[in-house]
Amino acid sequence: MHGGALAGWLLMALCAVSGAYCLLRTRTGTPQERSTARSEALMGFGMAAMAVPAAVLTLPEWAWAVYGAMFGAAALRALWSARRGAHHLHHLVGSLAMVYMAMAPGAAGAGGHAGHGAAAGGAGGIPLLTGVLLLYYALYVLRSAGHLIPAGTGVASFAGGSAEGVVRSGGGGLRDGGAGGATGGGTELTMACRLTMGIAMFAMLLTL
Numbered sequence: 001m002h003g004g005a006l007a008g009w010l011l012m013a014l015c016a017v018s019g020a021y022c023l024l025r026t027r028t029g030t031p032q033e034r035s036t037a038r039s040e041a042l043m044g045f046g047m048a049a050m051a052v053p054a055a056v057l058t059l060p061e062w063a064w065a066v067y068g069a070m071f072g073a074a075a076l077r078a079l080w081s082a083r084r085g086a087h088h089l090h091h092l093v094g095s096l097a098m099v100y101m102a103m104a105p106g107a108a109g110a111g112g113h114a115g116h117g118a119a120a121g122g123a124g125g126i127p128l129l130t131g132v133l134l135l136y137y138a139l140y141v142l143r144s145a146g147h148l149i150p151a152g153t154g155v156a157s158f159a160g161g162s163a164e165g166v167v168r169s170g171g172g173g174l175r176d177g178g179a180g181g182a183t184g185g186g187t188e189l190t191m192a193c194r195l196t197m198g199i200a201m202f203a204m205l206l207t208l
Contacts (some may be wrong), residue, residue, distance in 0.1 A: 008053035015051055015200050018193040019044025025190065035081070039091045040194070042074060046098055047200050064102045071098040090140070097133050097201060104208055125208040137202040144195040147154065148188060 022044055025037035048065075075095035082088040104125040 005053040005055060008051050011200055012048045012051040015048035018196050018200075019048060021189065021193050032084070036087070036091075039074065039078065040197070043091070043094050043098070044197055046071065046191070047197065047204065050098075050101065050204065051200070061153050068099045068102040068140060071095045071102070075099065093133075093136060094197075094201065097137075097205065098127065099207050100133070101204060101208065130205055130208045134202060134205050137198055137205065141195060141198045141202060143193060144198055148195065150193055 019041045021132070022037045022041035028034075051065075072095070075092055078088045078092035078095055082092060105132065159203045
């Protein structure tokens with residue numbers, strides 16, 4: 001990530017913690033919930049690795065090709081899984097966004113992570129595609145935040161939260177009926193992790 005080392009470390013820590021929590025979720029729940037948790041853990045750890053300040057860790061150019069291939073495989077898996085539920089489409093978008101950032105011109109050649117090449121030599125990606133992804137994640141973050149804010153508030157209504165979209169479960173957690181929470185394991189903490197990763201993805205795309 002381009003920018004101060006402190007911002008990079010903070011982003012890395014948030015993504016790593018989110019990935020670790022998702023990894024813990026793979027031990028419980030239905031097969032579909034565990035599969036979703038594995039996909040989200042991969043995304044969290046992948047973003048954490050991408051957020052490490054370039055001054056600390058410089059990856060060789062071939063590593064970015066491996067990185068792109070790994071998330072390309074994850075994208076294919078998400079596309080195949082989308083037959084069973086539309087929530088997998090979000091994982092598909094996320095995996096493709098990771099491939100895009102890894103393969104963006106200059107990202108690998110500058111020896112840094114997403115956006116370092118862009119800062120050194122102009123735009124590091126396709127402006128239109130970057131803009132579309134930024135818009136998608138901006139809307140995703142707003143909708144996810146809306147489901148975490150208590151229904152009935154003006155902010156929740158603006159962001160897409162509603163009494164129908166957020167239903168209290170017997171255990172006190174939140175079950176998300178909208179696009180932001182997508183699948184089971186929908187406790188407030190799970191939704192907060194998804195929101196965190198959405199914000200992190202938006203921040204990374206801004207560097208291209």
